[in-house]
Amino acid sequence: MNPSTVSLGQPRGLAADVNSLNGLKTQAGKDQKGALKEAAKQFEALFMRELLKSMREATMKSGLMESEAGNLGGDLLDDQYASQMTGLPGGLSVMIERQLSQQMSPGAITADAGKTPAVNNLKTPSPSQSTLDRVGAASGRQQQFVAKLGAAAQEVAAEVGIPAGYMLGQAGHETGWGRSEIKQADGSNSFNVFGIKAGKGWKGKVAEVTTTEYVNGQPQKMKAQFRAYDNYQDAFRDYARLISESPRYAKVMDNLHSAQSFASGLQRAGYATDPQYATKLSRAINTALNLQRAQA
Numbered sequence: 001m002n003p004s005t006v007s008l009g010q011p012r013g014l015a016a017d018v019n020s021l022n023g024l025k026t027q028a029g030k031d032q033k034g035a036l037k038e039a040a041k042q043f044e045a046l047f048m049r050e051l052l053k054s055m056r057e058a059t060m061k062s063g064l065m066e067s068e069a070g071n072l073g074g075d076l077l078d079d080q081y082a083s084q085m086t087g088l089p090g091g092l093s094v095m096i097e098r099q100l101s102q103q104m105s106p107g108a109i110t111a112d113a114g115k116t117p118a119v120n121n122l123k124t125p126s127p128s129q130s131t132l133d134r135v136g137a138a139s140g141r142q143q144q145f146v147a148k149l150g151a152a153a154q155e156v157a158a159e160v161g162i163p164a165g166y167m168l169g170q171a172g173h174e175t176g177w178g179r180s181e182i183k184q185a186d187g188s189n190s191f192n193v194f195g196i197k198a199g200k201g202w203k204g205k206v207a208e209v210t211t212t213e214y215v216n217g218q219p220q221k222m223k224a225q226f227r228a229y230d231n232y233q234d235a236f237r238d239y240a241r242l243i244s245e246s247p248r249y250a251k252v253m254d255n256l257h258s259a260q261s262f263a264s265g266l267q268r269a270g271y272a273t274d275p276q277y278a279t280k281l282s283r284a285i286n287t288a289l290n291l292q293r294a295q296a
Contacts, residue, residue, distance in 0.1 A: 138177075145177045146291040149193070152232045160240040162253075165292050166262055167236060169285030170194060182207050182226050190228035194239040195272070198225040205229075214273035259285040 146168050153164035153171075171193035175181045182190040190207040198206040205228035212219050229235045243249045249269050255261035263281035271277070 141177045141179070142172065142287060143291055143295070145172055145175075146288055147295060148178070149232055149236075150292070150295070152236045155233065156236040156240045159237070160244050161256065162240055162243060163256060163289075165289040166256070166259060166285050167239065168292070169259070169288035170239075170266075170281060171236075172288055173281050173284035182209055182228075184228055190226060191230070191232050191235045192226050192228060193232065193235055196227050196239060196242065198227045202227055214275060217275055259289065 149168060149171060150164065153167045156162070156167065157164040172178075174195040175193050182192045182195070184190050184205070184207040190205075192207065195211075198204075206225045207228045208223060208225045210221055211224045213222055213224075214220070227238065229238065243266075244253055249266070249271075252262060252265035252269055255265045260278070260282045263278040263285060266272070266281065267278040274280070
């Protein structure tokens with residue numbers, strides 16, 4: 001499946017799509033005003049899509065009638081509405097374009113007679129260009145992460161029943177999509193992509209790192225020991241065993257029908273101390289699910 005088929009349904013594509021991002025970069029080298037306007041529309045579309053998705057999650061999902069096909073249909077409907085609401089006169093894209101224009105260097109938009117400066121040659125890089133680069137880097141990193149760990153997640157999903165996308169999303173959230181995987185003392189990978197700590201009953205290898213814990217709602221840095229594995233398959237399997245067999249997470253297994261319910265169940269069971277954990281996790285899971293569909 002082409003990634004563009006699960007984005008906004010707009011002919012121009014989304015900036016979060018790497019192909020569309022490269023297209024915007026090319027356009028920026030030829031027509032900076034046009035590229036800036038297009039980038040502003042892209043960001044407005046992303047915002048509107050996330051707004052609609054949040055509204056749907058908060059008001060329309062009961063969990064009783066949900067299915068993968070239904071969720072995909074809802075996502076596509078949100079995309080279509082976001083497309084229709086993007087670029088309207090006086091809309092958010094106008095404000096974004098104005099703000100970006102004000103922050104750009106004086107010569108970034110107005111070129112000398114018959115000559116348009118390339119983005120990479122500007123003395124002060126355009127904020128729109130740097131933002132596009134960050135969006136593209138984040139999108140590419142997420143795609144690579146899901147592709148890299150997809151087989152391990154699918155294998156364990158078939159054994160235990162926890163959707164692969166849920167596990168990939170949680171692994172992505174816990175590691176910053178691979179940027180901050182837990183390392184052992186010698187610098188080798190612990191393969192612990194779920195942030196599972198090494199309690200008294202753990203007999204395997206451990207990795208001690210500094211982590212952030214929330215005490216009375218306030219973040220604090222502290223040392224903690226985490227489980228270490230020989231490979232990602234072992235990490236996924238240990239995580240699935242913990243969630244499916246521990247009485248602490250028994251109710252979580254009753255909420256596999258909805259990413260939001262699954263994430264909320266993990267937070268209620270005390271999987272993490274971050275008070276916003278469920279919100280952040282459900283967003284990461286939805287990202288992983290969309291990437292899985294795109295890569296199918």
